[in-house]
Amino acid sequence: MSKFVYINGVGSVSVQKTFDNSEFLNEITSYTDTVASVINPDYKAYIPPAQARRMAKGIKMSTVSSQTALQEAGLKNVDAIIVGTGLGCIGDSEKFVGDIIDNNEQFLTPTRFIQSSHNTVAGQIALGIACKGYNFTYVHAAVSFESSLTDAKMQLENDEAKHILVGGVDEMVKHHVNSHRLIGHIKNEPVDSTKLLECKTEGSVMGEGSHFFVLSNQKQESTYAELVAVECYNTITKENLSKKITSFLNENHTSIEAIDLIVLGNNGDVNYDGYYEDLSSGIFKNTPQVYFKHLSAEYDTASGFAFWLAAKILKTQSVPNVVKLNQLETLNPKNILIYNQYRGENHSLVLLRKC
Amino acid sequence: MSKGVAITGMGIISAIGNNVIENYTSLVSGQSGISKISHIDTIHADEIMVGEIKTSNTEFEQQLNLSENSFSRSPILGIIAAKEALAQANILDINDYKTGLISSTTVGGMDKSEQYFYEYFESKNHWQHINGLHAGDSTQKIADAIGLKESFVTTISTACSSAANAIMLGARMIKSGKLDRVIVGGTDALSKFTINGFKTLMILSDTYNTPFDDNRKGLNLGEAAAFLILESDAIIEKENREVLAYVKGYGNSNDAFHQTASSENGDGAVLAMEKALKIAGLKPEDIDYVNAHGTATPNNDLSEGRAMLRIFGEGKVPEFSSTKAYTGHTLAVAGGVEAIYAVLALQNNCIYPNLNFKTPMKEFDLQPQTAVKEKELKHVLSNSFGFGGNCSTLIISKEA
Numbered sequence: 001m002s003k004f005v006y007i008n009g010v011g012s013v014s015v016q017k018t019f020d021n022s023e024f025l026n027e028i029t030s031y032t033d034t035v036a037s038v039i040n041p042d043y044k045a046y047i048p049p050a051q052a053r054r055m056a057k058g059i060k061m062s063t064v065s066s067q068t069a070l071q072e073a074g075l076k077n078v079d080a081i082i083v084g085t086g087l088g089c090i091g092d093s094e095k096f097v098g099d100i101i102d103n104n105e106q107f108l109t110p111t112r113f114i115q116s117s118h119n120t121v122a123g124q125i126a127l128g129i130a131c132k133g134y135n136f137t138y139v140h141a142a143v144s145f146e147s148s149l150t151d152a153k154m155q156l157e158n159d160e161a162k163h164i165l166v167g168g169v170d171e172m173v174k175h176h177v178n179s180h181r182l183i184g185h186i187k188n189e190p191v192d193s194t195k196l197l198e199c200k201t202e203g204s205v206m207g208e209g210s211h212f213f214v215l216s217n218q219k220q221e222s223t224y225a226e227l228v229a230v231e232c233y234n235t236i237t238k239e240n241l242s243k244k245i246t247s248f249l250n251e252n253h254t255s256i257e258a259i260d261l262i263v264l265g266n267n268g269d270v271n272y273d274g275y276y277e278d279l280s281s282g283i284f285k286n287t288p289q290v291y292f293k294h295l296s297a298e299y300d301t302a303s304g305f306a307f308w309l310a311a312k313i314l315k316t317q318s319v320p321n322v323v324k325l326n327q328l329e330t331l332n333p334k335n336i337l338i339y340n341q342y343r344g345e346n347h348s349l350v351l352l353r354k355c
Numbered sequence: 356m357s358k359g360v361a362i363t364g365m366g367i368i369s370a371i372g373n374n375v376i377e378n379y380t381s382l383v384s385g386q387s388g389i390s391k392i393s394h395i396d397t398i399h400a401d402e403i404m405v406g407e408i409k410t411s412n413t414e415f416e417q418q419l420n421l422s423e424n425s426f427s428r429s430p431i432l433g434i435i436a437a438k439e440a441l442a443q444a445n446i447l448d449i450n451d452y453k454t455g456l457i458s459s460t461t462v463g464g465m466d467k468s469e470q471y472f473y474e475y476f477e478s479k480n481h482w483q484h485i486n487g488l489h490a491g492d493s494t495q496k497i498a499d500a501i502g503l504k505e506s507f508v509t510t511i512s513t514a515c516s517s518a519a520n521a522i523m524l525g526a527r528m529i530k531s532g533k534l535d536r537v538i539v540g541g542t543d544a545l546s547k548f549t550i551n552g553f554k555t556l557m558i559l560s561d562t563y564n565t566p567f568d569d570n571r572k573g574l575n576l577g578e579a580a581a582f583l584i585l586e587s588d589a590i591i592e593k594e595n596r597e598v599l600a601y602v603k604g605y606g607n608s609n610d611a612f613h614q615t616a617s618s619e620n621g622d623g624a625v626l627a628m629e630k631a632l633k634i635a636g637l638k639p640e641d642i643d644y645v646n647a648h649g650t651a652t653p654n655n656d657l658s659e660g661r662a663m664l665r666i667f668g669e670g671k672v673p674e675f676s677s678t679k680a681y682t683g684h685t686l687a688v689a690g691g692v693e694a695i696y697a698v699l700a701l702q703n704n705c706i707y708p709n710l711n712f713k714t715p716m717k718e719f720d721l722q723p724q725t726a727v728k729e730k731e732l733k734h735v736l737s738n739s740f741g742f743g744g745n746c747s748t749l750i751i752s753k754e755a
Contacts, residue, residue: 081609087489088512093548097469100551105398113552114615114742118461118490118512123743126609132626135609135745136520139460140510141491147509151524154531179475179485234456234498234508244505300489345495346508 002157006355007224009075009214011068012308013038013061015207016295021072024312025320028295030194034187035177036207036297054111056089058171061210062121063128066165070129072222073214079161080134081122082152084144084168086300088118088137091173098175121169134161142342143232144168145211145301146350150230156217167212168301177206185343187268196268196294204267207297211304213311219355224311225336228252228351236347238275242283245339248349256283260333261313263306264325265340267293272344279339280325288333289325303340303348310336314354359601359635359755360526361591364444364584365695366436366540369682370406370577374439379699382707383727387681389563389575395466397547399554402561405545406577406683408432419500427464427487430496432580433542437497440538444584444596452535452590455507457525458494458582459517459541461687463487466546493542507534512687514741515648516607517541518581519690519749523605525585535590540582540691549576549686556615558652564684565711566649566677567656567723574650577683581691583698600698603734604637604750606630615742616654621662623746624738628666631736631748639667641734642750644706646693647723648738649677650684659738660721674724676709690739690747697735697751704732 012018017027019041029039041064043052052060062083070076087093092115099108114120119137126135134155138147145168152164180186187203196205215227229252236244249255262284264276280289290313296305313319313333334354341347367374370388371381381388392405394412415431416423437456441449464487471481486492494510507528511520518541525539553559553576560573591598608630610623617623632639648659663672678696685692700706709723737749 086491093465096552097465097472097548100469100547101472105547105551108551108555110552110555110615113548113555116552117514117742119514119741119743119745120614122513123609123614123745126611126744127614130611132609132611132623134607135513135743136511136524136607137513137743138509139490139512140494140508141489143509144491150507150509150533154527154533158531175472182475182479183482183485185486232507232509233505234495235504235506240505346491 003159003217005153005156005227006216006219007213007227007311008216008220008222009069009073010224010308010311011065011212013041013065014209014305015039015297019064021068024316025322028322032192033190034205035172036205038208056092056115056171058089058169059121059124062167062169062212065210066125066167066212069212069214075163075214077129077131078163078165080155080164081125081131082136082148082164082166083122084138084148084301085118085121086141086144086170088139089115089120090176091171092116094173094175141300142340142346143348145304146230146232146348150232152215153227153230156215159217163214163216165212166215167210168304169210170208170299170301172206172208191268193294197266199268200270202269202271204269204298207299209296209305211308223355225314226353226355228353230350233347235345238278241275241278245349252351254335259287259335259337260330261288261290261336263310263336263338264289264291265293266291267298275341288328288330290319290323291325292323306338306340307350310338310352314352359603359752360529360585361598362583362600362602362698363586363596363598364440365698366439367581367692367695368408368432368435369579369685369692370408371681373410381681382696383705385708385710387710389683395545395547397550399550403559404563404575406575407545408578425483426496427467427484428544429460429463429542430493432544433458433493433497434500436580437501437538437582440582440584441501449501449503454503455528455534455537456494456498456503457509457511457521457537457539458497459511459521459687460490460493460543461512461514461517462543462546462549463490463493465548466544469547513745514743515686515689516739516741516745516747517687519739519747520607522583522602522694522749523607523747526602526605529585529587535587537585538582539585541688542580543578543686543688545576545578560651563711564651564680566651566679566709567716568712569714569716571651571653571656573652575683577685579682579685579688579692581688581695583694600701601752601755602749603752604631604635606748608746610744610746612744617658617740619658621658623744624659624662624740625665627746627748631750635750637734642673642736643730643732644673644700644735645675646697646735646737647675647677648740649679651679655740657718660716660719664719672721674706674728676707676724678707680710693737694749694751697737700735701732701751701753704729706730
């Protein structure tokens with residue numbers, strides 16, 4: 001008999017003030033821009049300042065969010081650390097490439113190269129808490145975080161581990177933003193984040209953030225929700241999407257009617273929001289709907305924000321007005337489905353349930 | 356004891372061959388692929404040696420019917436190896452079973468990004484490579500090339516243990532019933548980025564690398580792609596597949612010692628080997644051959660040697676060798692290349708020589724196998740260690 005999987009601690013550093021677990025989107029920061037930077041917690045409370053100066057932003061954010069999640073779950077260590085990141089510590093990679101070119105391959109120092117490795121965050125967390133357990137890093141664009149969830153869930157169900165620290169992190173840096181703006185992946189014109197879905201322009205507003213969770217196969221006082229299922233698909237055509245979601249729900253012994261709330265990844269990109277709009281006006285038209293990328297902005301692991309949001313909704317049994325996409329209300333949300341994709345690729349479905 | 360997961364196909368391209376047979380022929384004839392670099396224009400060209408695949412991108416593009424300069428080298432190499440693996444397993448319709456693709460890479464499309472880093476802002480000639488930098492892009496291109504749809508496709512990047520971890524995840528997903536079939540491995544091309552990165556760490560040898568030798572001077576970087584097909588017992592039975600070997604054991608742990616260096620006594624490596632033996636239900640003395648990580652850096656070979664002594668005991672370490680002197684260190688792919696070499700070793704009952712070895716290390720009494728040796732092999736253990744303290748071990752066996 002496979003075990004159930006629970007979310008026992010959460011930690012979020014994002015472009016909203018989410019690092020304090022006692023709050024739930026009490027203050028909202030809106031942006032009129034094409035990018036949004038993280039709202040920094042007090043890093044000094046977590047990292048010695050001398051060390052923090054040399055640290056990549058992704059590592060700093062993840063130090064805070066992972067410690068927050070561990071603390072809430074009442075753990076000092078875990079059996080495994082699994083991190084998803086689309087780009088890793090891309091800031092150090094960019095600087096190292098720039099240095100190679102600018103200095104014609106001379107006078108280079110190793111620090112940037114060392115930090116540029118995609119698994120730096122997972123390695124640094126392991127070093128920090130002296131965790132010699134399983135250590136993995138997934139780097140697959142918009143399903144980096146969901147790949148980590150898939151792996152963690154499998155280990156907890158099979159009782160190969162009892163507590164796993166799972167996270168998603170991406171940092172935003174200049175060359176990446178500027179180059180991706182050239183090819184229309186990032187918007188050229190600033191957008192008011194409160195009107196993100198009305199702009200009807202191509203590209204998205206780029207952001208950054210780090211979300212960590214303690215997943216366990218034991219329920220406890222701090223438990224937020226049960227992670228029922230997670231699936232990733234490299235492709236799904238728009239025509240096939242509703243069918244795919246219906247069969248995902250059936251495989252997990254549930255139905256569209258049983259979904260109390262759907263979390264959708266609309267990012268205001270006129271070319272790709274159609275996937276979500278088809279669901280909003282189609283199979284989920286009678287389901288309360290929420291969205292989040294006007295709060296989180298877009299990045300490979302932005303779905304970590306959605307996971308955090310859904311967990312908070314289930315624990316607090318309240319849906320903040322700022323995320324509502326339609327007028328339908330849910331008073332006692334039990335089942336929440338998260339659907340996300342980026343530029344029509346790397347689709348994911350995550351099903352969470354109230355405990 | 357848990358049952359092994361069947362391997363039904365393999366594909367590889369490395370400095371010692373563009374397919375599985377060429378690789379095996381080089382291994383048993385002691386033919387190294389280490390040379391001066393020819394495809395990358397670097398000021399270090401005269402002071403480094405590399406394991407380079409001599410075929411150019413242009414030749415590969417013609418072979419794969421790709422338009423000129425549309426892909427970076429990592430996806431190109433990956434497509435070649437993945438297609439060979441599928442052909443060997445005789446898979447005609449990739450979507451006929453629940454199939455996944457788990458690839459791995461460290462550099463992704465860095466070879467192109469470093470070339471056009473500033474040029475992107477001056478001309479649109481090479482904008483096709485902008486989104487090719489991220490690690491997942493190479494995997495998506497491989498998935499497209501083999502026609503995989505609506506499937507679990509992901510990428511692992513745990514530095515030099517990446518492909519070993521891809522194989523491990525694939526085996527676990529088959530065992531858990533999450534997938535019926537999975538293509539696992541990795542791809543990494545040479546780049547200025549890694550050449551200069553390892554150069555700053557001062558662990559690049561200026562000559563042929565010499566694993567486990569007392570006078571070792573560091574590693575040679577290499578490039579490769581390697582993929583294996585893993586299939587469930589249900590498919591094996593239904594399709595009457597020939598099984599090449601089994602992924603019998605796997606272990607992953609973190610050294611939690613230093614961001615780039617291995618601990619002196621190889622704590623992480625010991626844990627990884629212990630876990631793999633436990634999963635396989637085997638005792639250390641059941642291992643017939645160890646394909647070591649053996650990068651020929653002072654730090655790795657000392658740490659790994661000590662870890663092997665701790666696992667097997669003084670005087671009881673089985674025949675071992677590192678094949679890095681053939682291929683160079685192929686970074687993310689090393690664990691995939693060496694898993695395929697482990698299968699070939701089992702199929703042919705053959706242990707490969709550790710080339711270039713002359714002087715035993717002072718710190719312990721360990722000598723790698725230095726000549727081709729025929730021996731009945733049942734279980735081969737393969738190690739892969741990487742930055743970030745990542746330590747992974749696979750055990751590949753003849754029987755399930």
